[in-house]
Amino acid sequence: MKRTSFLNLIALFLLTNTFFVSLPAIAFPVNGTKTGYVDGGKLVGKIVESPGNVGVSFATVALLMVKDSALTNGGVADENGVFTIANVNPGKYILRITNMGYQTLFVPNVSVAAEGNLLDLGNITILPEAKKLNEVIVRGEKSMIVDDIDKKMVNIGKDMLATSNNVSDLLEKVPAVSLDENGNPQVRGKGNVVVLIDGKPSNLYGSDLPTILQSFPANLIERIDVMTTPSAKYEGEGASGVIDIITKKTKIRGTNGGMRLTLGNKNNHNLSGNINYKAGKFGLNASLSGQSRQMTWKRNLSRDNFISENTSHLQQSGTGGNKGKNAFGRVGMNYDFNDKNSVEVGVNYSLDENKNNSSILNETSVTPGIVSESFRRLNNTSGNGNNMNFSFDYRKKFADKDHQLNFTSSYSLGSSDGESYLSQESEIDSLLRNQQNIRDAKRRSLFLNTDYTWPITPKSTLEVGLRSRTSSNDNTNAFYTMSKETGSYGFDPNISNIFGYRDATYTGFMTFSQKTDLWGMRAGLRVTDYNQEINQISVNREFSVHFLTLVPSLALTRKLGETSQLKLNYSRRVQRPEADWLNPYTDISDPRNVKSGNPNLKPEFTHKAEMGYSNYEASGGFGPSLFMDYSNNAITQIRTIDESGISLTRFDNVGRELSYGFETDFSQTIGEILKINGSGRVFRSEVVSQIAQIDNRTWSYSGNLNAFIKLPMDFRASAYVNYEGPRAIAQGTREGVFIANMGIRKDLLEKKATISFNVQDIFLSRAYKSQLNTATYSQNSLWQQTNRLVNLTFQYRFGKITASGDDA
Template sequence: MKNLFLVLFLTFPLIAFGQSNSGRITGFLTDSVTTKPIPFATVALQTADSKLITGVTTDENGAFTIDKVAIGAYKLVFSFVGYRTSVLNNVAITNEKPVTDVGKVVVSPDSHNLKEVNVVGQKALVEDKGDRLVYNAEKDVSNTGGTAVDVLRKVPMLTVDLDGNLKMRGSGNIKVLVNGKPSSIMARNLADALKQMPANIIKSVEVITSPGAKYDAEGSAGVINIITKKGVQGTNGTVNATGGNMNRSLGGNLNVKGKKLGLAISLNGYQYRNIGENSSTRTALTDGKPTSILRQRTSRDNTGTGGFGEMSLDYDPDSTNRINFSGNAWGGNFPMNSTLDSRLVDMQGNVSQNYHRDIRFRNPYGNTEFNLGWTKSFKKPGQELAVLTQYARMPDNYYYTITQTDMTSEVPTYLERSTNLSRNNEYTFQTDYSHPFTARTKRDTLTFKAEAGAKAILRDIGSEFVIEQALTGLEGDYAVDPGRSNEFTYNQRVVAGYASLKIDTKRKWNLTAGTRLEHTRIEGDFVTNQSRFTNQYQNLIPSFTLAKTLWKKHTFKVSYTQRISRPLIWYLNPYKNYSDPKNVQTGNPFLNPELTHATELSYSTFGKEGSSFNAAVFWRQTNNSIEWLAVVDGQGAALSSPQNIGRNASYGANLNLTLQPNKNLNFSIGSDLTYVDLTSVALNQRTSGWVWSTSPNISYKLPKDLTLQANGYVGSGWISLQSRNSGWYYYGLSAKKEFMDKKVSLTMNLNNPFNRTVKITGDQFAPSFTAQNTSLFVNRSIRLTLSYKFGQMSSGGKQSRKISNDDKK
């Protein structure tokens, strides 16, 4: 704790130093004839003698904001294809008025093309924002009516397999945020959560490969921030309905925002279908010699149903204060019913076990989360104090019932049922302060932004599991199996403080450096067995990023950071899933956190027509890396659990290219190549190899508001310490037609129309077994989405601050 207060003590003198003379200019651009907003137009900020300082583009509603403007007099130059260039003079930033709103700026169509003017500017699908790469999901027609899985598969540097498992640059250690804060459903089970989040509500996805000190030190590969669609001033909303053979949804949102009070409500219901088959052959080994062979085949066809709602209330008592309250709830029931045929033989061919199982597995849940925060903005632009609180309740319950019939019997010979009631209550308090100031030298002007904050998290986790069995196969003979039943409680307390400094210069240098100190204390209790354990550790996490922009549009960046990943309930819960007695899964409450070193060197540039190019090389090493491992016993049964295997090192490169040859055509492609090296000295195992993927995307806007799009993905598969899996691919075609002045749209999506299933093969290897697996996933789908927008909206409003617990694995 002394180190924590030392960090804050050393930071505040830095914050108090200096004065800021930076400001902000806002406004919005409209057509003089139609009075409609003009999106994606260029707004250039120039000195009085016409020297260019910086520039931005208007957003979808024609609004623009120019930040970090020094005190002085300027002019704004507005330009867009088909319109006359317009100049607004005498735009002043003063100490008394650092924020200037120029209001509505009207521009006139070019008289030579007056009858042909049609605003069709397109926002780039992928943008490089310096510290993050942004994928503008709402501009991708193929996402309509899908889920977050469909969206993330198109995001640069990310891969999502057919089970929904997410990886960045070959690593699954990623932290996913929603609107800059953790979502309770994401903490529960990321793969399932992505399948349940409708794509229609996603505006963009940010990929942050080198998070700064302000972020919790979680996610060794990086942070992904999913931004959902929000309304601005006015009353507006949308209604969406999707029908298809694999997923269906119905939802909408309503936004009402005035000058001081804003209300946003969102409700969505959805279904998705999961069809697949698996077959495997596993050979058990003792001292390297085979002892038995297990052959299994499973099939499943399930439809999950769920929904979520969100409400946010903002109140601005004056121009410098904001109070925000928000709440959301997710709920649903996602079964994983299946049939299993299992046959175990010894090396002489004698049958030890041969049975059929009907498994009914369900996972009902209902998560809730509440946020309350206060943000104080000062007269100086960029100076801000935020006090935030959050409570999240995340129950996660599992139930299964098994009916087993031996192949030689016509009636059930064994019954089993299991109940696991787990909880995760999380309480968070956080405060952040930012203070900008400037300094001038003879050769340069330096803009500083100092930030400091503190955070406390309390997690109360528990699990109660009971397994009953009937060895006779009769319902009346159920009895509790005490050897497989227990109660487990787990408490985790995290206290953290951070300090960071960002420096921007007029000569286009950018430096961000910071440090974060985190102290963690853990207490665990196996109530039934009366066994307890405690642990505590402290981590000092540095971060550093240096960037230089040359010739106005070529940016080079180097960064280094350390990260820490604490396992949460999904990894810790000691409940054992015996639904397949030859493949038992359990958590590990004795896991240690992962510690990661990450370095990156990147280059990015952009062109006038919306083209961009980004490339990076990186190196990452994770110590205490957590991997799911399996051990097969003498009876041919495997026990899988997460373990700290040792070292996970990787290096590689990724590139992303976006081209807009004209205002109607957009093409992008992303590729990545990573060498993965996993080593466990304790297990005497090592696995290494290359993994790669590439994903192209092309769209074209036709006359009469019709858009066509094609996208695809191909990858080499993935590697873990005990397995290698084959690659897979998908492709999709989309068409979108807009009606009624773009208020109504109809979108059709086809995925893998010429292939019903995707096949993946894999090999597993360990000192106690070898295995070969084949999986078939039904991936061919068609869906049709009808969307209706209503109401009016205009620029304005502030962004609410919320808690961001991004420290969990």
């Protein structure tokens, strides 16, 4: 993405934001009129706050009929509190004024004469909510964790939002969830997690999940659902579980929005904003965010190779960095035909630009202490990507509000391109080389989903659904090597690859739920017909695979009290090979550690069981559980060594993988000063494969903790620590990783604004170490982020919304 395009998008958002904020008074149909405006009088006035008669920005002004309080007209005050309501029929009215953080004010006996053209109401004073004397209403935040029969719902509170810029920041604060070194979510320390956004696959928003999560603004998120043993209603993929990110869809009237600016060190900046408007049956929401990011790292690798006649030693050390910019825009419209029928359409568009560089010194020795060959590998890579997604959703409610039909659809298309320049510097002529890699990828996908919910009786419900997802992915990797004689690049057909990938998934599911006063049960079955077509165009090799899978699930609950219950869950999961895992393209950016895909991969099936207790109240609670995951055909990365000491890493089906242990999450409010939440687990992990000669078993522990502390002068501080303990991996073990973040914030401008200061990775401890040991080699490696992230954030909220319907 070009810099000018990126800045133009930001400018476009600011102009759009200004347009909506400065809308004049909005005319509504009056006295049953359905089209156009009607002639009439005009009301003007100014909404102020005492003392000082300071104008109150963006208050919502509604004109109500005296007879039945029906809404006939209205408008929104400007930034100075001035409002105008045009085309008012003669008669008597009640004026209702609402705004966030203020008491609702009713002005009676507003009389518009037949012969009058203008009625100036002058200054109208409203009081902040804190000054209300006759009645005190305390509205606390929702309980952070709500335990449903097949998932845990984590509500995103104000404290989490104040210390989070994007969804990646939020996920690190969710119990049992962490991020790996690349920014991909993990559940209980393991990857292979399906991430959904509003129940739809996240890859509809783009191909790179970490970039999607970093570009999605945190203030658009209502809650995050974590499913470690998902029911058959959810995607059958994801051996570790499912994370569903639910965006805000509150039924509102009025206009509100906000802007957020983050300035950070090392060029880590972020600007985002959103606006929501609702009047009558029509609603509009829009958001835009732009981000620049930069991260530096270091890498070390030490390997003894035993496969050759003489043991050789490889030592690698180097540094690198990643720079990037992205922009994410979203526009949605919804229309309620009536109380039972509604539609919503939306468009998302994202752009991403990244630049990576690395410098790695490679030293090989056969005799200890004597280097036999040495070269430095330099890699400079740049890339661009974009993705557009169109969605259409329809919802129909029947007489019983739990009886409904939902249809959702999404169409996504995107592309990415990039180029890498690789060079080797050495005193040995045979090791000198210059290479170039040019990449191009195009993808398309279509998602269709229909769900029907039928409450058979007041305590039993049947859900059925049909889903289809088709996608295509065409990748071209062209590799060129510079000729020493001519100095020009020549195409290398041996490592270049043109890869075509198609898949089609057709799914049907059914779940039946039964509840009594004490017991709950949900049983389900998901049937999936999955088809893959793989075309290695460059070598004229084409083949297809077909899988028919059954995913059963069962959940039982027993209530022990008003908020406490026991739960027993079982689910079978399937991890189908991803396109990147199958693509046989050979990545030689590190010539001593080559990577490739494996087109012969088979699906992995995992059995997941969990038995737990939970007791969550508004002030806090906890949810301990015993869990077990078992797979007999696990997909994992395997590294092999050839006689020249070069390793090849690719995914393979290795054998049995088992994990079991004890886990608990908790949240607690202590007085009015301290809020804490977190999770912890003690577990055993085992990876065993007779064919690959793997037998790794280890006990470990992990946990995270969030604390939000109220300080004097209305300051609030937060702290976050996470530790992922050692665990068994194929061919070795991975050491534990510790991360600590902190922040402090303060509300300003009558709580319409917040300023916060945050530090991530305080101790620069985000270091990933592993030890691999086989009959042919022994290896120790380290990858560590080397820049601490420090940022200052200012957030401002404007406007007023009033809830309606279920949200009141």
